[in-house]
Amino acid sequence: MAEVVLKDVRKTYAGGVEAVKGVSLDIPDGGFCVLVGPSGCGKSTLLRMIAGLETITAGSVAIGPRVVNDVEPADRDIAMVFQNYALYPHMSVYDNMAYGLKNRGTPKDEIDKRVKEAARILAIESFLARKPRALSGGQRQRVAMGRAIVRKPQVFLFDEPLSNLDAKLRVQMRVEIKRLQRALGVTSVYVTHDQVEAMTLSDKLVVMNAGNVEQVGLPNDVYKRPASRFVATFIGSPPMNIVPGIVEGDGRVAVGGHMLAVADMAPGLAPGTVLDVGLRPEDLEVSGGPGIRLPVDFVEELGATQLFHGKLDGAEMVVQAPTGAITSDTRQLTLTIDAAKVHLFDRDTGARRGR
Amino acid sequence: MVEKRRFGNLVPHLILLVGVSIVAFPVYLAFVASTHDAATIANGQMQPVPGPHFLENYYRTIFVGTSSSTREPVGTMMLNSFVMAMGIALGKILISIISAYAVVYFRFPFRMTAFWIIFVTLMLPVEVRIYPTYKIVADLGLIDTYAGLTMPLVASATGTLLFRQFFMTIPDELLEASKIDGAGAFRFFKDTVLPLSITTIAALFVIQFIYGWNQYLWPLLITTKDNMQTIVIGIKKMIVTQDALTEWQLAMATAVLAMLPPVVVVVLMQRLFVKGLVETEK
Numbered sequence: 001m002a003e004v005v006l007k008d009v010r011k012t013y014a015g016g017v018e019a020v021k022g023v024s025l026d027i028p029d030g031g032f033c034v035l036v037g038p039s040g041c042g043k044s045t046l047l048r049m050i051a052g053l054e055t056i057t058a059g060s061v062a063i064g065p066r067v068v069n070d071v072e073p074a075d076r077d078i079a080m081v082f083q084n085y086a087l088y089p090h091m092s093v094y095d096n097m098a099y100g101l102k103n104r105g106t107p108k109d110e111i112d113k114r115v116k117e118a119a120r121i122l123a124i125e126s127f128l129a130r131k132p133r134a135l136s137g138g139q140r141q142r143v144a145m146g147r148a149i150v151r152k153p154q155v156f157l158f159d160e161p162l163s164n165l166d167a168k169l170r171v172q173m174r175v176e177i178k179r180l181q182r183a184l185g186v187t188s189v190y191v192t193h194d195q196v197e198a199m200t201l202s203d204k205l206v207v208m209n210a211g212n213v214e215q216v217g218l219p220n221d222v223y224k225r226p227a228s229r230f231v232a233t234f235i236g237s238p239p240m241n242i243v244p245g246i247v248e249g250d251g252r253v254a255v256g257g258h259m260l261a262v263a264d265m266a267p268g269l270a271p272g273t274v275l276d277v278g279l280r281p282e283d284l285e286v287s288g289g290p291g292i293r294l295p296v297d298f299v300e301e302l303g304a305t306q307l308f309h310g311k312l313d314g315a316e317m318v319v320q321a322p323t324g325a326i327t328s329d330t331r332q333l334t335l336t337i338d339a340a341k342v343h344l345f346d347r348d349t350g351a352r353r354g355r
Numbered sequence: 356m357v358e359k360r361r362f363g364n365l366v367p368h369l370i371l372l373v374g375v376s377i378v379a380f381p382v383y384l385a386f387v388a389s390t391h392d393a394a395t396i397a398n399g400q401m402q403p404v405p406g407p408h409f410l411e412n413y414y415r416t417i418f419v420g421t422s423s424s425t426r427e428p429v430g431t432m433m434l435n436s437f438v439m440a441m442g443i444a445l446g447k448i449l450i451s452i453i454s455a456y457a458v459v460y461f462r463f464p465f466r467m468t469a470f471w472i473i474f475v476t477l478m479l480p481v482e483v484r485i486y487p488t489y490k491i492v493a494d495l496g497l498i499d500t501y502a503g504l505t506m507p508l509v510a511s512a513t514g515t516l517l518f519r520q521f522f523m524t525i526p527d528e529l530l531e532a533s534k535i536d537g538a539g540a541f542r543f544f545k546d547t548v549l550p551l552s553i554t555t556i557a558a559l560f561v562i563q564f565i566y567g568w569n570q571y572l573w574p575l576l577i578t579t580k581d582n583m584q585t586i587v588i589g590i591k592k593m594i595v596t597q598d599a600l601t602e603w604q605l606a607m608a609t610a611v612l613a614m615l616p617p618v619v620v621v622v623l624m625q626r627l628f629v630k631g632l633v634e635t636e637k
Contacts, residue, residue, distance in 0.1 A: 053531050074537035086528035090550040099546070100536035147536075 002064030002077075002154040003029045004050065004187060009059035011045050019045045021211035022059070027189065027204060032181055034190045034202035038234070042211040044159060047191045051157050052076050063155055074103075079148035080157040083164060085140045087132040087147075093119075094128040097146045111150075118149040121180070138169045145177070149184070156181070158190040162197065174200060195235050199223065207231045225264075225343075229350035232278045232343055238307060240343070241284075243315045245277035253277055253344065256292045256312045261339035264354040275353060278343035281307065281320035287336035294319065294333045301328075308333060382614070389413070389608035396603045408604065416608040421593055429609050432586040435504075436568055437616065439585055442505035443567035444560050451514025451559070452552065456544055458515070459522040460530065470519075477512045481573055489576055499583045504574060508567065514559050521555045522548065557627035565617045586613045 004027040011020040020042040027033040035043040048054040050061055052073035060067050068076050079100075087096050094115055101111045119125045122142045132140055141161060148156055158177070162170045178201055181188050192198055198205055199219045207214045207222060207230075215227040226232035232240045245253040245260070247269045253260050255277050269275075294317055300307040306328065308319040319333060326333070344353040384403070388396055391406035420428040457463075458470045481488065488507045497503030525548065533543045574585045584592070590613060593606040621628070 051531075051535065053534065073531075073534045078535065080532070080535050082528045082532060084526060084528055086526065086532040088529065088532075088547055090547075099538075103537035103542065147532075 002187060003027060003031075004033075004155055004189065005062040006046075006050075007060045007062075009046065009049060009061060010057045011042070011049060011054060012057045019211055020049070023208075023213050024059075025206060025213070025216065027187060030185045030187055031204050032178075032188045032190065032202055033204040033206060034192060034198045035206045035208055036192055036195060036198035036234070037208035037214075039193060040210075041208040043191045043193075043208045046208070047157055047159055047189055050155070050189060051078055051080050077154040078157055079151045079153040079155075080159065081141075081144045081148050081161045083160040085132070085144040085164075087140060087143055089132055092129050092131060093124065093135070093143050093146075096132065096143055097150050100147065100151050114150045114152070115146075118146040121149065121183075122146050137165050138173060141165065141173060145180070149180075154187065156186050156188040158188065158192075160192055161190075162192070162194075170197075177201065195237065199235065205235075207234060209234075225352075225354070226278070227352050229276055229278065229345040232345065236280060238281050238318050238320065240278045240280050241312075241315070241317045242276050242278055242345070243312050243317060244347075245275050245344070247271050247273040247275060251339075253342070255279075256294070258290065258292045260292075260337065260342055262342045262344060263339040264342075265344055266353040266355060269353065274347055276345040276347055276350070278345060279317075279337055280341065281318040283341040284319045284335045284337050286321070286326060287334045289334075289336075291334040291336040294335055296330055296333060299328050382611075385607045385610050389416075389604055389611050391604055393600065393602055393604055397600060412604045412608050413612075416605050416612065421602050421605050427581045427584065427589070429586060429589060429612055431582055432584060432589040432609075433612060433616075435501075435583060436585040436587065436613075438501050439504045439570065439574070440564045440567035440616070442501060443508045443570075444563035446505060446509035447511070447514045447563050448556055448559055450509065451512075452518050452549075452556070455515045455518035455522055456548065459519055460540070460543075473512045473515050475512075476510070477516070480511070481507060485572070485576070492577060498577055499580050503577050504583075504585075505567075508570065508573060514563070517555060517559055518552065521552060525551060554627050554630040557624050557630075561620055561624050561628045564620050568613075568617055 004025075006023055006025040009020060009023045009025075010018070012018050023042075023046060025033070035046060037043045045054060049056050050063075052068065052071065056069050060069055062068065063076055063078070088099065091099065097115045097118060098111045101114065106114075115128070116125070119128055122145060124139065124142050124146060127135060127139065132143065135143065141164075144161070161177070162173055165173060174197055177190075190197075190201055192201075198207075202219050204216065205219045205222050206216050209230050215222055215231045222231060223235055226235065226240075229242060233242060243255055245255040248254050248259060249271055250267070250269075251262050251265055253262050253265075253275065260277070292312065294308070294310040294312055296308050296310050298309050300309065301323070304323060305320050306323050306326065308321070308326065308330070310317050310319075310333070319335065345351065346353055387403060387405050388401060389412055390409040391401050392408050392412075395401050395406065416428070417430045417433075418428050454473065458466060458473075492498065492503045492507060495503075497506070529547060530543060533547055538546060569587060570585065571587050571591075574588050575591075578584045578588065586609065590606060590609050593609060594601055
């Protein structure tokens with residue numbers, strides 16, 4: 001077991017493209033850190049630098065007490081689970097799991113013991129003799145995890161391991177990964193572009209954008225207090241509504257002609273300043289009295305909830321409500337929101353304008 | 356599109372049968388001729404059914420040889436052809452799999468230049484560069500040796516290209532997984548690339564064995580002694596005789612014998628061969 005410490009890690013590719021622009025990160029021993037972001041944000045590159053599959057242009061990566069910048073992947077004491085599983089197609093499941101140990105000269109009976117144990121944990125004992133092509137996607141994924149487990153590494157690295165599975169299996173495997181990681185207590189770094197996976201798995205959520213870390217924190221904190229407009233719209237489904245608002249005074253913002261009270265607002269914002277106001281679809285409530293008037297264009301039925309779509313001052317706006325709370329043929333909604341749930345962002349930089 | 360027609364398969368089968376008989380008839384005739392004696396053939400009295408001299412003719416062909424033009428028994432020629440074909444096939448597999456591995460998996464200066472130089476040799480088959488090649492082989496004193504027979508034909512790009520294309524389809528993640536599993540360049544080659552390449556190797560072996568076996572121009576130039584000549588040259592020499600009657604029954608027996616090894620190779624390796632050319636699952 002070990003902690004993973006990144007210090008100002010940078011990656012510049014030969015063509016001059018800067019994929020990772022100085023990331024510092026501290027993953028505690030036994031922690032589950034999820035890197036999340038859109039494609040091309042550098043999250044995979046960062047993971048591959050921890051794995052040793054990409055060279056580190058600048059900065060340092062330490063696993064435990066040891067800086068591993070120039071250490072071969074095999075000697076970093078890590079194990080990686082790949083998106084397409086990367087199982088050796090010509091080897092049996094058993095050999096796939098045993099290969100890494102064999103290369104390290106582990107005694108035969110020890111290998112056997114570890115493989116059997118991992119197979120038991122993952123419930124893949126019955127097909128140890130099969131070739132990967134005779135397995136389903138979920139089973140292959142288990143084997144790939146088994147290959148990581150048998151090594152008893154200090155760090156698990158997951159590179160979008162669930163992307164190739166269908167939705168139902170993904171939920172199931174997500175739970176299993178979480179349970180497994182808890183049980184083994186191995187420090188894990190997990191890359192995904194799926195914010196649901198990120199929220200549910202992590203105890204340290206890292207949101208990345210364009211090679212930079214936008215926010216690091218507990219998943220709930222990131223959700224409740226996004227540090228930037230980017231994080232606000234990336235985490236949460238459906239995404240947070242961003243509508244223009246005008247500062248009216250301390251703790252007051254006008255949105256769509258209606259005055260909203262704001263709990264978290266940077267002091268000294270001049271009245272008249274235009275801001276981006278973030279309102280989560282699930283936080284908006286129908287008001288009996290005055291409120292933001294939203295003409296409804298159409299309604300999406302999701303079963304348990306309904307999504308009301310409309311436009312406010314030219315910006316798309318979605319309101320989520322439990323089915324039946326609002327009649328589906330409503331043409332216009334009058335909305336209010338709790339002052340604590342209003343988020344303010346700078347129009348230009350996107351940074352949070354809170355206290 | 357499954358159509359039920361009573362005679363649905365009849366017409367295609369008829370067409371195929373006609374095609375097969377056109378191809379197979381000369382082969383059959385050669386076999387029939389190889390079982391008659393010289394006089395019957397020379398007199399034009401040969402019947403289209405096998406004659407009574409099968410054992411006698413083949414024994415003479417393989418172990419004794421013809422009485423005139425080339426006096427080597429065909430057994431020796433077959434051995435020469437076999438050595439040459441195997442040498443070309445195996446040599447080519449060996450150097451092309453290694454060079455393709457280098458070009459695909461290693462980053463070294465002028466990597467693409469190296470690849471293009473290999474590629475360009477495709478445009479220069481032996482026939483085009485025959486004079487300089489002959490000169491070099493002669494200067495090295497390799498005339499009438501197996502090395503001289505095989506080496507110039509081993510050096511060409513087809514195999515390298517085939518393996519390169521195949522290696523490109525092996526996912527990068529496999530290489531990365533091997534790296535993390537502690538396998539270096541050699542182990543990755545031995546444990547992963549080689550086992551995955553079996554079918555491609557088989558396909559290349561079949562193609563190259565037949566290519567080597569059927570070589571005519573190069574052995575014709577490079578062999579001067581009768582005991583080094585290949586079976587293809589042997590047939591040619593048996594047929595063109597100035598001072599005696601062509602021993603057709605022996606020439607035909609030689610032709611039939613010359614056909615056998617490629618047929619055996621294809622039949623034995625057919626399944627792997629087809630898999631190697633069409634397989635997509637990695």
